[in-house]
Amino acid sequence: MKHLLSADDLTTDEIIAFLSMADHMAEVNARPVPKVPALRGKTVVSVFFEDSTRTRLSFETAAKRLSADTMTFSASTSSLNKGESLRDTIETLSAMRVDAFVVRHKSSGVPLQITEWTDACVINAGDGWHQHPTQALTDAYTMTREFGSPQTLKGKTVAIVGDILHSRVARSNVSVLTKLGAKVVLVGPSTLIPASATEWPVNISHSLDDVIADVDVLYMLRMQQERMETAFVPSLGEYTTRFGLTAHRASRLAEHALVMHPGPMNRGIDMVVDPADVPGSRILKQVTNGIPVRMAVLFTLLGAGNASQLTQGTDL
Amino acid sequence: MSKSAAELVFQNASIVHPTGVEVGDVAIAAGLIVGVGSGLTGKKIIDATGLHLSSGFVDLHTHLREPGKEEAETIETGSRAAALGGYTAVIAMPNTDPSQDCVAVVNFVRQKATEVGLCEVVPSACITVGRRGEQLVPFAALHEAGVRIFTDDGNGVQDPLIMRRALEYSRDLDIVLAQHCEVSRLTEGAVMHEGECCSALGVPGWPSIAEELMLHRDIELVRLTGAPMHFLHLSTAGSVELVRRAKADGLPVTAEVTPHHLALTDDLLVGFDSVFKVNPPLRTRADIQALKDGVADGTIDAIATDHAPHAAHTKDVPIDSAPPGMLGLETALGVVNTALDVSVVRLVELLSWNPARIAGIQDRHGRPIAVGEVANISVWSSTDTWNVSRDEMASKSKNTPYHGMKIRGKVKYTVFNGELVVDNEKAVR
Numbered sequence: 214m215k216h217l218l219s220a221d222d223l224t225t226d227e228i229i230a231f232l233s234m235a236d237h238m239a240e241v242n243a244r245p246v247p248k249v250p251a252l253r254g255k256t257v258v259s260v261f262f263e264d265s266t267r268t269r270l271s272f273e274t275a276a277k278r279l280s281a282d283t284m285t286f287s288a289s290t291s292s293l294n295k296g297e298s299l300r301d302t303i304e305t306l307s308a309m310r311v312d313a314f315v316v317r318h319k320s321s322g323v324p325l326q327i328t329e330w331t332d333a334c335v336i337n338a339g340d341g342w343h344q345h346p347t348q349a350l351t352d353a354y355t356m357t358r359e360f361g362s363p364q365t366l367k368g369k370t371v372a373i374v375g376d377i378l379h380s381r382v383a384r385s386n387v388s389v390l391t392k393l394g395a396k397v398v399l400v401g402p403s404t405l406i407p408a409s410a411t412e413w414p415v416n417i418s419h420s421l422d423d424v425i426a427d428v429d430v431l432y433m434l435r436m437q438q439e440r441m442e443t444a445f446v447p448s449l450g451e452y453t454t455r456f457g458l459t460a461h462r463a464s465r466l467a468e469h470a471l472v473m474h475p476g477p478m479n480r481g482i483d484m485v486v487d488p489a490d491v492p493g494s495r496i497l498k499q500v501t502n503g504i505p506v507r508m509a510v511l512f513t514l515l516g517a518g519n520a521s522q523l524t525q526g527t528d529l
Numbered sequence: 530m531s532k533s534a535a536e537l538v539f540q541n542a543s544i545v546h547p548t549g550v551e552v553g554d555v556a557i558a559a560g561l562i563v564g565v566g567s568g569l570t571g572k573k574i575i576d577a578t579g580l581h582l583s584s585g586f587v588d589l590h591t592h593l594r595e596p597g598k599e600e601a602e603t604i605e606t607g608s609r610a611a612a613l614g615g616y617t618a619v620i621a622m623p624n625t626d627p628s629q630d631c632v633a634v635v636n637f638v639r640q641k642a643t644e645v646g647l648c649e650v651v652p653s654a655c656i657t658v659g660r661r662g663e664q665l666v667p668f669a670a671l672h673e674a675g676v677r678i679f680t681d682d683g684n685g686v687q688d689p690l691i692m693r694r695a696l697e698y699s700r701d702l703d704i705v706l707a708q709h710c711e712v713s714r715l716t717e718g719a720v721m722h723e724g725e726c727c728s729a730l731g732v733p734g735w736p737s738i739a740e741e742l743m744l745h746r747d748i749e750l751v752r753l754t755g756a757p758m759h760f761l762h763l764s765t766a767g768s769v770e771l772v773r774r775a776k777a778d779g780l781p782v783t784a785e786v787t788p789h790h791l792a793l794t795d796d797l798l799v800g801f802d803s804v805f806k807v808n809p810p811l812r813t814r815a816d817i818q819a820l821k822d823g824v825a826d827g828t829i830d831a832i833a834t835d836h837a838p839h840a841a842h843t844k845d846v847p848i849d850s851a852p853p854g855m856l857g858l859e860t861a862l863g864v865v866n867t868a869l870d871v872s873v874v875r876l877v878e879l880l881s882w883n884p885a886r887i888a889g890i891q892d893r894h895g896r897p898i899a900v901g902e903v904a905n906i907s908v909w910s911s912t913d914t915w916n917v918s919r920d921e922m923a924s925k926s927k928n929t930p931y932h933g934m935k936i937r938g939k940v941k942y943t944v945f946n947g948e949l950v951v952d953n954e955k956a957v958r
Contacts, residue, residue, distance in 0.1 A: 221729075298842065298845070298846065299846060299847065300842075300845050300846075318847065320847030320848065320849045320850070321720075321731045321732045321801065321848065321849070322730065322732070322801025322847065322848050323801075325800065325801050326801055326845075326847070326848075340731075341732065341849070342731030342732070343730055343731035344731070379731075381731060384729070384731055407727075407728035408723070408728070409724060409725040409727070409728035409729075410728060412725050412728075
């Protein structure tokens with residue numbers, strides 16, 4: 214595998230391989246010195262054209278724990294402000310002989326376009342409403358490990374709640390979770406579910422109350438202020454009434470059910486209840502798991518792809 | 530004039546008349562057709578055995594980009610592309626910079642094209658000043674300057690009051706308004722057809738209803754005002770049905786379709802290649818079938834290229850900021866000949882006779898192949914297949930969506946005002 218651009222490109226076996234590699238990486242992370250020389254001499258550059266906290270830091274931490282050199286490109290202080298084009302920016306960075314680009318952009322398709330302009334690996338860290346494959350792998354990792362079923366999510370029901378239309382996380386998760394056998398229910402107002410989602414391998418519901426008691430995972434999405442301004446919902450208040458996770462709704466969850474959220478949360482809108490008060494909440498666990506999963510991705514794409522390399526341990 | 534005085538003779542050509550195809554020779558001298566028959570000779574003789582000879586093609590919808598975007602195309606390079614595509618006349622769209630909303634700019638375009646002399650460039654003009662949808666252009670002055678088609682192409686005229694007044698006013702003059710049907714509020718930020726592929730790719734969609742709503746409104750305004758209207762580059766099944774009903778009601782409407790809307794579908798965008806981004810967008814197989822049915826039953830009057838050159842660096846950007854548009858002039862015959870299952874006579878009607886009439890230039894283009902007529906002629910093969918290469922385009926830009934595809938149908942010779950401007954697939958200058 215040269216690039217990781219879309220969860221749609223991954224086979225079930227490739228997904229399972231990433232998840233089991235992440236187990237090895239989690240073991241590395243648990244060591245007193247959580248660092249291995251697997252990617253020594255490799256250079257990973259994070260190219261984030263859009264704001265990010267957890268994804269960017271998660272990738273950079275993952276790269277450092279594999280001993281890769283990291284560079285951070287910050288759009289706001291770059292020559293983009295002098296009118297340099299995206300293509301010229303990528304070709305310039307590429308000329309510094311980087312081995313991998315980790316790319317976040319507000320426009321769908323940019324990571325794929327970048328593969329035309331560089332010989333380096335390209336990893337999609339979120340493009341527009343399109344894809345965020347490492348988030349979906351992280352979420353699948355979190356679910357499978359919580360349920361103790363590393364190979365499959367067969368028999369599990371995952372409800373993804375909120376603004377599906379504008380969500381790269383939803384698109385990626387539908388792809389990964391259904392490949393692992395989960396039954397996915399998309400929950401949201403009709404305005405925020407793509408019309409063609411009826412062709413996706415999912416069920417669709419417009420009532421969170423109808424589905425909440427029957428889910429194994431409740432996956433909440435961020436609801437943004439600007440959606441109200443373009444008439445997708447009448448008001449954020451009404452959105453919260455129908456689709457927000459309130460304490461009352463949380464009390465109807467099955468005892469074993471997990472609550473997840475890719476972050477950032479919009480407290481009081483999509484998350485009304487404090488997640489700290491929800492026993493099933495794995496929202497911070499998702500962040501923790503992001504590191505071994507991204508280590509697995511970097512190592513698979515850039516390294517020898519052989520887990521035995523990791524046993525060399527800490528002899529740096 | 531004696532037969533031997535002819536400057537140029539096509540021998541043994543399959544001459545396309547409205548009544549059918551007839552094999553014969555065509556002799557040309559001093560800008561005119563001077564002989565149609567057999568055994569004709571002249572100074573330059575071209576064996577046209579197996580080739581169709583028809584009136585030159587007329588493109589209702591060409592973006593030449595000059596003045597303003599000469600890095601993408603100039604009147605010269607666009608005229609060359611047109612001639613190579615068999616066109617003897619193209620209607621230049623008015624979204625130049627400055628726009629063709631006044632006599633000075635219109636005259637500049639015509640003057641430049643006359644100097645180039647590879648085809649006739651017929652300027653259209655905007656409906657509103659600067660295509661801003663607010664103030665009407667000086668219709669009478671522009672009519673006096675020879676403009677017959679008015680359009681804000683690229684922007685539909687959104688304001689129903691402006692469109693109503695423009696239609697009413699246009700009745701005083703021998704002109705036609707052409708509408709780009711798009712309710713812009715429904716297509717904000719749109720990248721591609723709103724459908725399955727769009728949902729999967731996570732880009733804003735351009736719904737069919739945005740075209741059909743505007744088309745429906747304007748058909749009703751035509752019903753109200755009685756003024757004629759031409760509908761540009763229709764792309765949806767619903768649009769074909771609306772025009773079909775309007776025509777059945779006897780309304781003075783005409784419609785065009787582009788080669789790419791007859792041949793290409795929205796799923797080509799799956800790789801985020803902005804060469805396939807166009808406005809209106811590529812649609813579905815069902816839309817293509819409906820458009821073909823509309824072509825077959827006469828609902829659609831003309832094939833128009835919407836030739837829209839863009840410099841590579843402007844397309845090499847994130848797809849949501851790439852400008853829409855694709856090349857069309859040099860591939861039009863091949864693409865429609867490959868995509869459509871219609872007679873040669875119908876093909877020439879779509880490419881030449883009807884667009885010449887809609888454009889109001891039927892006094893010199895789309896004429897019969899007969900003695901005394903102006904020699905605006907295209908000679909082409911309907912069976913030759915060729916591989917399209919963006920590197921071999923005469924256009925200054927390379928944004929052809931057909932790169933690497935094989936199409937059937939190729940222009941061999943083009944005669945403009947009696948001059949052989951394309952000789953054996955090569956432009957003479």
